[in-house]
Amino acid sequence: MDILYTNLLDLNWQMLVMWAIGGILIYLAIAKEMEPTLLLPIGFGSIIVNLPNSGAITQIVDGVAEHGALSVLFDAGISNELFPLILFIGIGAMIDFGPLLTNPKLMIFGAAAQFGIFFTLCVASMFFDINDAASIAIIGAADGPTSIVVALKLGSKYLGAIMVAAYSYMALVPIIQPPIIKLLTTKKERMIRMPYEPKEVKKITKILFPIIITVITGLIAPASVSLIGFLMFGNLIRECGVLNSLSETAQKVLANLITIFLGITIASQMQAENFLCKETLLILGLGLVAFIFDTAGGVLFAKLLNLFLKKKINPMIGAAGISAFPMSGRIVHKMGLQEDPQNFLLMHSIGVNVSGQIASVIAGGLILNFFM
Amino acid sequence: MNINPMAFIDNLYYMGVGMLCIIIVMAVIIAVTAFLNWITTRK
Numbered sequence: 001m002d003i004l005y006t007n008l009l010d011l012n013w014q015m016l017v018m019w020a021i022g023g024i025l026i027y028l029a030i031a032k033e034m035e036p037t038l039l040l041p042i043g044f045g046s047i048i049v050n051l052p053n054s055g056a057i058t059q060i061v062d063g064v065a066e067h068g069a070l071s072v073l074f075d076a077g078i079s080n081e082l083f084p085l086i087l088f089i090g091i092g093a094m095i096d097f098g099p100l101l102t103n104p105k106l107m108i109f110g111a112a113a114q115f116g117i118f119f120t121l122c123v124a125s126m127f128f129d130i131n132d133a134a135s136i137a138i139i140g141a142a143d144g145p146t147s148i149v150v151a152l153k154l155g156s157k158y159l160g161a162i163m164v165a166a167y168s169y170m171a172l173v174p175i176i177q178p179p180i181i182k183l184l185t186t187k188k189e190r191m192i193r194m195p196y197e198p199k200e201v202k203k204i205t206k207i208l209f210p211i212i213i214t215v216i217t218g219l220i221a222p223a224s225v226s227l228i229g230f231l232m233f234g235n236l237i238r239e240c241g242v243l244n245s246l247s248e249t250a251q252k253v254l255a256n257l258i259t260i261f262l263g264i265t266i267a268s269q270m271q272a273e274n275f276l277c278k279e280t281l282l283i284l285g286l287g288l289v290a291f292i293f294d295t296a297g298g299v300l301f302a303k304l305l306n307l308f309l310k311k312k313i314n315p316m317i318g319a320a321g322i323s324a325f326p327m328s329g330r331i332v333h334k335m336g337l338q339e340d341p342q343n344f345l346l347m348h349s350i351g352v353n354v355s356g357q358i359a360s361v362i363a364g365g366l367i368l369n370f371f372m
Numbered sequence: 373m374n375i376n377p378m379a380f381i382d383n384l385y386y387m388g389v390g391m392l393c394i395i396i397v398m399a400v401i402i403a404v405t406a407f408l409n410w411i412t413t414r415k
Contacts, residue, residue: 104405
């Protein structure tokens, strides 16, 4: 009979708290549809790894390591950055750079909206060593794979908390951004119309764009080559026109498959002894700071440009420069419509949003250049 | 956990250089993209 309850005796309250956290993540994923593709596997995984003596993670029994499946997956796909990079191929294949290519000037907002990353780096450095602070700051990239790669390369101890913060705040973009945008803009500014002038973008431009971006970024921030290279490789598959089947596979099957493994494998880092600490709460707070200052950076930069421009820009589109694609772009469009039902900002905001994707990867590369 | 307020000041350098670098890179990308558009659409 002992065998039925000896394991139960190893259960502690910290594990129960982690089950509750897992339950909350599953609830948010299902009931609120918040990033369900990642929060659900992470939530379920956090329950699996917090069962006493869980066989899903490597345990030391009598001095011998008994390998668990999630630990093996972590070593095989996360610690060597393989899963997030492969996911980037899928993301690259999903992105249409068309709106950006018709008005490349909008890309500058993608840069401005990375301000939250660097500001959070300064704030986080007051509490953490510089490598952990940089890994936490990159939550502001609003880009899961970039956060994973940077945190791994910098050897952060807080990968689990960083991931939960990154994906949770991405899901919360529709709640976080509107109040910040409203706080920083007047109604008159939010009503500024920006007529969209569609321009023809040649196929050759769409093909050369990912190659050129990879070369430019790689020359300036070599640490970002794998990130930007995989993203742009995915996009090249999409735009070349002769690999439609591969493009479709990358967008759907490959991205879905990696997402399943990524979420549940990340959860292997959410063991109670690592996760339940005051640092986790601080990381969640700092992640929010990063998202707020990203949004503010984009909006304020647009307002600054308006001081010098004859044809004014709606400053709300600056907020779409964070890389939470396409949510951020849609929010700005929706807010424009709320102020003026004839104000269609979608093409501009999506263009800025896509540039945020590129800029966040470059920001990740710069952070790696600084601290590796 | 120790709090080191001076670290904020010390790391403002990275904030300045980081933002400057990212704006320069994006400016280069904008210029190259505009050139690419111009060269592929000219008649």
